[in-house]
Amino acid sequence: MARSRQRLSILVALEDDYERERLVEMLGRAVSSVAAAADAATALERFRAESPDVTLVDMNLSDSHGNDPVTLIRREREDAPVIVVYDSYNPRRLLEVVERNVDAFIRSPVDQDRLLTALRRCARNVFLRRRLRQADRDLHRLLDAFPAMALLEKDGRVIYANRPLANYCGYEDHEAMNADGAGPGEYMERLDGTVYEGGDERWIAAVTDDRLDVDHVAHLVNPANPDGLPGVFSVNHSSLPGSGIRLISFHDVSALEDERRHLADEASTDPLTRALNRRSFLRILEECAVRDRTLSLIMFDIDHFKSINDTYGHDVGDSVLREISALVRSDIRRSDFFARWGGEEFMVLLPASDMDRAVEAAERLREAVEASDFTGVPRQITSSFGVAMRRPAESSDEFVKRVDQALYDAKEGGRNQVVVG
Template identity: 55%
Template sequence: MAGRKQGISILVVMQGEYERERIAGLLRKAVSAVFTAADGREGLRSYRDNHPDVVFTDIVLPVLDGPDMIAMIRGEDEDMPFIVAYDQYNPKALLNVLELNIDAFLRLPADPSKLLDAVRRCARAVYLRRKLAQADRMLWNLLDAFPGMALLELKGQVVYANQRMAAYLGYPSFDHFRAGGARIADRILRLNGEEYTGGPSGWITAIVEDQLDRDAVVHLDNPGNPSGRPGVFAVTFATFQNTPLRLFSFQDISELEDEKDLLADEASTDPLTKAMNRRSFLRLLGTEIIVGRPFSLVMFDIDHFKSINDEYGHDVGDAVLREISQLVRENIRETDRLVRWGGEEFMVLAPASDMDRVRQVAERLRQAVEDFSFSGVPRTVTSSFGIVEYVRGESQDEFIKRVDEALYRAKETGRNRVMEG
């Protein structure tokens, strides 16, 4: 066993004191540190306390058997090298151990040269692990210096997330993130505009296998944002040459998304009343008809609105339009949509509403308008309402015509009332 010592540590777990000490003595001449244990439970404890590079163990141990101890250590470190000793041929016991992916077998009493060969084979695996770990640390350090959020993925598993990403997710480091059992997928709210339901690694597959080769857009929950607003990121990936390892980078585009949403909102909104405009409403109405869910429609206008403009001026008329829009919004559900159809005519699209509900909505709005004091108008302002429930198979034009006719009847029969279509 003479020669330069290997810079590794070995745990020797054997029941027989004589053979245990003999092997430990041989190993101390070849490696930097040796730990010993007399049974499987003591061996497991020594492994956790001393973190050896290699474990040398007998198959048969008291308290906790050799295969059981090996399996428990494998559960904590699947790459731990094992040298397994046996003193008699037992096919069943050897088969059980073989299934645990053992690195070397040695028959007792241990031959010094064969013991050294087994240690050398394990040492090569240990040194390779150290080189890989060192390379990983260098790569992680580079990622931590990266100006944006980034992570490494291998075979569907996130193996590292840099400091910026860990901090965004609410953790001081990736180790804390992983120790807490957290997953990146748990923070994904939307992927490419759709609610995310892809499970732990579905987002990786969706991005990597995207047939359109787009930069993915991901909405990530942000626990550090007091407003509760998620961050929006453009996600790209690159594969390391000759490896399955992939680097995902996350570029914050939240401000761009806010600007895009603002522009989209402006394009779909009437500038005076902030209600949905006619073009956007027709697209929404078409979608509701295709989906096939029950819904109803309210159409109303302001009675004698022309006289308000003529008597008090167009500025007052504009104020009335703004105030009635706000009044309606305060008296409908968030899921209901207020639309400016044109001039003083408005619509309210009411999803999941039958005629009974929409009648109550229209009557509540009619009363609210009549009771409200509009700026610059010293007299009572009223509105007339037509209401209809969508009939399956009805075209968009037929549906709108029915509600328009209902409103016309409300005006023709005295105004300030609700008529069904």
């Protein structure tokens, strides 16, 4: 180390002027930067300002509150290399300093060879930390250049989020995101089809502890467009060998999800009226029958619909079906389900609704149809309604048969009316 200057910075904090100046001069020939301090306050000030690689400190220095520099330095940076200089043997004081986990002890006056040997040991750790920090910076730059959103995780904690992920969450970079205490978990709406609530630790565990090692699907709200559909991402992970760190990446599959949703919508709806088709409606009816204690059903059809087709043509008949469907959708609750049962027959499923609520809804729809003008039909159009509330332990087939019978009774009783089954 004495033959060529090492890229190493040292702070010499000694009370003795002669010894301090001697060591500064000696170290100045061996390392790239040497700073000096004659008291604890100055030592702490220079440590904060210059963040030296190694600090050489007098064991007997203390500030106005009796705190020694080793304690103060450890509070600032726990892993800072410290070499303690002592001029007299004081077992109790030495034990106190040993407990601060210092790197070396050297008796004053300091022997050059012993000091350089201690510095070499400290330097190895300093250079190793530098290489590790540089490796971290290189990895972070690589991740920032990665087009997909990604993060590094260790022990369930996000240790780095790349720039694309930070930007998606509304931050410039990881530092800004971390300063705000934010993480992807805050923006996760669904994970694998289930509503997600919780921070980062829970979703990270779900992804990384999966023994089947399958890709997971996360829906992330975009803060830049909170009212829009969440982005849909395939989430997978891989381990960085020997580090305990895992890389988790998010690949945007929103377009595929839109296509899947479109295909599912096409498969579940009637192409003419855009109401649910019969098959999808029956599936929803079974699900609601399990979940809802109070469940009602409305079934209706258009009175004398065959005469509309025969008199004005099938195009006009199709237009009437579309317009009635639009009328119903605008009138029912968002929690209700509307379906085309077949031909001119329709169903409305009302979860959490008793008979009074269902009859009221059916009567409102009947009046709305009766009061509406339909394209291409110069005369009034009416409709007949059957209403039923599900009985305990009643099967879906029995439930549907009862409401179908109520509709039949409404038609037999003169049409344009609501009958309870």
